[in-house]
Amino acid sequence: MLKPDKHTNPVLSVINIAGLIIEQIRNDEIVNYDDLLSNLVNQTSESVKDIFLYSLSFLYLLDKIEYIPNLDALKLKT
Structure with missing residues (x-):
């Protein structure tokens, strides 16, 4: 799952999506699950x-x- 292969779409990788999640939570502080x-x-x-x-x-x-x-x-852990 974390190790990419030739069929992995980098936009839809676990690490990229995790980065987008962190970015969204940083912007809004507390984010509803469905909104996220x-x-x-x-x-x-x-x-x-x-x-x-x-x-x-x-x-x-x-x-x-x-x-x-x-x-x-x-929310992000402090």
Whole structure:
């Protein structure tokens, strides 16, 4: 998944989508899950829906984002 091959679209890679997620959260501080997904679909394509959860998991495992359950939102960890 993280290691690219000749068929990998760099725009739809986990690392690129994770970067776009971080950029969006930096701009808005707290971002609703659905709003974040719709912004990423607008920036890239519908195919991002397949990679979105992998990118969120990647950032969560690196301890970069925090999920706020009562708001169904994400924010950067401080």
